Amino acid sequence: MRYLQGNWLAIAAPGGGALLPPDFALEKAMELWDDLRDGCGFSAVLQHLMAVSGSSLVDLPQFAIAVHEDADVHIALRGPLRLTGRAASGDVQVSGLDITTWHEERVVRPTELCMVVVANDEGEHLAWLPLTGGIVRAGALELLAPAVVEIAPEDVPPPPPPPPTPSPSEVVEPPKPSHTGATTLMPDDDADDEVPLHSTTFFADMFADPDAVRPAVPSSAADDDHDGMTVVSLAAEDDHDGMTVLSWPSGPAESPTPQVAAAPIAGPTVLARLCGSCGAPNPTQKVACRICGAALTGDAVRIPRPRLGTITLPSGEFMAIEHPLVIGRRPEVSRFSATDVPVVVKVDDPHISSTHLKVDLEDWSVLVTNLGLNGTILRRPGQPDRGMGDGETVLAQVGDVYDIGSGAALTIAELA
Amino acid sequence: MSGTVRVDSASGTDVGKQRTLNEDAVLDHCPVFIVADGMGGHEAGEIASAIVVEEMSVISQGQPTLDGVGDALHRAKLRIDELSARGAKRPAGTTVSGVVMVMLDGDPYWLVVNLGDSRTYHVARGEVSQVSVDHSEVQEMIDAGRLDAGQAHTYDRRNVITRVLGAGTPERPDYWLLPVADHDRWLVCSDGLTAEVPDDVIARTLVSEDTPQAIVDSLISASLMAGGHDNVSVIVVDAWRNGADAVVETTVELAGQDDYEHTIKYLPTEGAGS
Numbered sequence: 131m132r133y134l135q136g137n138w139l140a141i142a143a144p145g146g147g148a149l150l151p152p153d154f155a156l157e158k159a160m161e162l163w164d165d166l167r168d169g170c171g172f173s174a175v176l177q178h179l180m181a182v183s184g185s186s187l188v189d190l191p192q193f194a195i196a197v198h199e200d201a202d203v204h205i206a207l208r209g210p211l212r213l214t215g216r217a218a219s220g221d222v223q224v225s226g227l228d229i230t231t232w233h234e235e236r237v238v239r240p241t242e243l244c245m246v247v248v249a250n251d252e253g254e255h256l257a258w259l260p261l262t263g264g265i266v267r268a269g270a271l272e273l274l275a276p277a278v279v280e281i282a283p284e285d286v287p288p289p290p291p292p293p294p295t296p297s298p299s300e301v302v303e304p305p306k307p308s309h310t311g312a313t314t315l316m317p318d319d320d321a322d323d324e325v326p327l328h329s330t331t332f333f334a335d336m337f338a339d340p341d342a343v344r345p346a347v348p349s350s351a352a353d354d355d356h357d358g359m360t361v362v363s364l365a366a367e368d369d370h371d372g373m374t375v376l377s378w379p380s381g382p383a384e385s386p387t388p389q390v391a392a393a394p395i396a397g398p399t400v401l402a403r404l405c406g407s408c409g410a411p412n413p414t415q416k417v418a419c420r421i422c423g424a425a426l427t428g429d430a431v432r433i434p435r436p437r438l439g440t441i442t443l444p445s446g447e448f449m450a451i452e453h454p455l456v457i458g459r460r461p462e463v464s465r466f467s468a469t470d471v472p473v474v475v476k477v478d479d480p481h482i483s484s485t486h487l488k489v490d491l492e493d494w495s496v497l498v499t500n501l502g503l504n505g506t507i508l509r510r511p512g513q514p515d516r517g518m519g520d521g522e523t524v525l526a527q528v529g530d531v532y533d534i535g536s537g538a539a540l541t542i543a544e545l546a
Numbered sequence: 547m548s549g550t551v552r553v554d555s556a557s558g559t560d561v562g563k564q565r566t567l568n569e570d571a572v573l574d575h576c577p578v579f580i581v582a583d584g585m586g587g588h589e590a591g592e593i594a595s596a597i598v599v600e601e602m603s604v605i606s607q608g609q610p611t612l613d614g615v616g617d618a619l620h621r622a623k624l625r626i627d628e629l630s631a632r633g634a635k636r637p638a639g640t641t642v643s644g645v646v647m648v649m650l651d652g653d654p655y656w657l658v659v660n661l662g663d664s665r666t667y668h669v670a671r672g673e674v675s676q677v678s679v680d681h682s683e684v685q686e687m688i689d690a691g692r693l694d695a696g697q698a699h700t701y702d703r704r705n706v707i708t709r710v711l712g713a714g715t716p717e718r719p720d721y722w723l724l725p726v727a728d729h730d731r732w733l734v735c736s737d738g739l740t741a742e743v744p745d746d747v748i749a750r751t752l753v754s755e756d757t758p759q760a761i762v763d764s765l766i767s768a769s770l771m772a773g774g775h776d777n778v779s780v781i782v783v784d785a786w787r788n789g790a791d792a793v794v795e796t797t798v799e800l801a802g803q804d805d806y807e808h809t810i811k812y813l814p815t816e817g818a819g820s
Contacts, residue, residue, distance in 0.1 A: 396716070460653060463723035465679065468616050474650060474723070484725065 131423050132258040136269020138247050143167040143263050144420045146175070146197035147271050149211060149245050154191060158182040159265050160512055167263070169417075172197040172204035187230060194226065194245040196273055198418045201239045201425040203273070208232035215243035215274065239425075243274040262421055273423050397469035398435040400493050403428055411436055413494040420546070438496055439528075439545035441489070444477055444538035451496055455489035457540065458482060458502075479536040486534050489526075496526040496545060507533040550788045551647070551654050551726055555579060556758035557781040558766050562738060563774030570736050570779040571595035571640075577647035578606035581664050581779045583736040585710070586638030590629045594640040594712055598622040602642075610646050612721070615659060619717055626712030639712035642719070643678055644734045645783065647726065654726040654787065661719040663707045664779075665740055667752070668724070669731035674749040677722055681709035704741070730785045735765070738778030742769045758782035 131142050139159050141148040143166035150159060161182065165175050175197055183189050192209025205213055207226035215222040217240040226233055227248065237243065247269045258272065402411035407424035414430045439451040449455075454472035456463050462485045463472050477486075486502035500506040500518035508524065509515045509531040518524065518532075530542040557574035561567065569584040569591035582598045584591030601622040605614045619642065629638040641662025648657045658666050660678035663685075668677050679685065683706040687693035693701060711717050733752055740748070743765065751764050761782045769778040 460725040462725060463721075465720050465722055467718055467720060471612070471721075476651060476653075 131261045132272040132275065133261050133266055133268040134256045134258060134270040136247060136267060138268055140266050140268035140271040141166060142261050142271060144416060144418055145169045147273050149194040149247060149271055151192050163265055172199060176206060196243065196245060200417065203237045203240050203243055205237060206232045206234040210248040212246045212248055214246065215240045217241065240274055244270060244272040246270040275422060395432065395434055398491065399432045400435045401430045402433050403430055435491065437546065438491060438494065440543040442541035442543050443475055444540065448543060451491070454491055456485060457534065458484050458486040461485040477538045479538065481536045482534055482538060487532055487540060497523050498526050498532055499523040502534055504535055509533060552786045553783060554758055555781060555783040556762045558762045559779040560766050560770060560777065562777050563770060565777055567592060568777045569595055570777040571599040572779050572781060573599040573602050573606065574781050575603055575606045578602050578610060579732065579734055579781045579783050580642060580644035581734045581736050581781060582640045582642045583662065583664050584640040586629065587636040590638035591640065593629055594626045594638045597625045598640050598642050598711055610648055612648060612657060615646055615657060619711060619719060623711050623717045627714055630714065637713035639710035641707065642711050644781070645732050650723070656724045656726060658722040658724065659719050661717060662710050664736045667733040669752050670727055672753050674752050679720060682707045726785060726787050728787050732783040734781040736777065736779040738776035739765055739769050739780055741776065742772035758784055
């Protein structure tokens, strides 16, 4: 999806999108966003909008809503808004002007779909910015775009190349180190580019350059550790180029054991459906691509697990969610293999337990478990803060803050 | 952060009463403690276990790291695979299980490694727990709920292992990382011990105040008395951590044939300044 900056409130999620007037309450916008993220149907979203606005037509705001329903898009609009696009039946042009109620329609198999605020004539001169999900100030929101996407060069990373599909006869090659020195066990180093987390959400500025959030974790250096927090490098002592995970050692020849004919993918894998439009991998239960919004067809394939998001460590640094994580004063790490070496984060504070918090990756899910004696407080946007139970595991959501005490916290900055 | 860890270890191995060849190998060289149980026709098993011990002993000369252990296992695997390629009828392979002391940001940790059905047990605060998870058909049956632990000893395919170093398969060892506690005791053994001697007897022996050597002797003799059907190998490691700043010189004392004390002095990593 893409958007043009403007004054209105654009809500975007894998389930669909909406445009709401500039003065629309943010908390209500968050609720609608939750609906779209949870995959609520068109009727539910529309009813929710009406419920938060008031019972009479006078109270109903101007709006545009679009909700994916299989390969179709169910839309409604009211006010100075236009919906344009292309579908199997031809061009789509719908206006919300001069209607007391609202215009509603189910657009059949659109390939392009865009909602625009009519007053925003300046749209032509602004750059389209990418958006995977969130709430932004916009004058237009593009939900579906044709396969070739033109993006303005400034501030925006290029669209991802289609991920390599490992063929059954492909032999697992030893990996090349990726750009920040983190060596991962994937058959092709370019697999790192599969998931273009170039999203802009509330934290737009931080993620303008996805490379900026690759693990830029310094190796352990106790003397310049002012805050007593260290991220541990599990590498050789003289490895100062950042986090290194156990690498699959390369043998004397490039190919590993000759007896292995059909090599399974080394390392953690997930089942995914690949978007036919932009190539991004998606969880199998999604119906629309989380990156470009195109309808997902095709069978599930097993691929190396892509980056699942970004975490903010207690030190304030960002780290990609690619490996399990353990945080504590002197954390213990239980059963792992060479292909999934957890990152160990030490926080030197007596109030924090030896092993306090664990982040595990299961398929596409990020799970956070509290193991701390003094507990962990979960601060989740839109919900009251609560203490996690002893040993309790939660499914992480974007914006979650896991407060382990003494000013140390782990934040889920973004999720794929 | 600096300090010392004092380590006291002992080990032993016996061909048992039924076999003519000892295909087990033991590495008891601080900070690496490994047992390997080899398999394969024509003495390939004996060579396979010796190979992994040799590769691991190389890294025991310096300060081992997680990467270093993985590399050593891989080098061993490649050499072991060559044994089979030269015409051995059954593919050569070996288990490998044990503990390695590594430094995690200037902090001493135990790295537990396991591949196969040899075992590594941890004794702390009077409790014995098996840290390693067997890569065996028996364990898979137990995990699947089709066998309970009590039936494991009589299960007729209890010698079938599902992962091994060598045998033409990619190695997939399991690892654990445990911070070195004030006082730790570790037991590393081949299945010649655990298949013969009941768990409670092993546990009672381990929580006793005896020295590592006394415990090793006791466990091996218990295995022989129970029938000695297989080779048996045992390592017992005791460690005491002293967090004080006092620097103690490395000492190696030979008190008895297989006994020695080895003091490790640990300092912050390079970047922190000495």
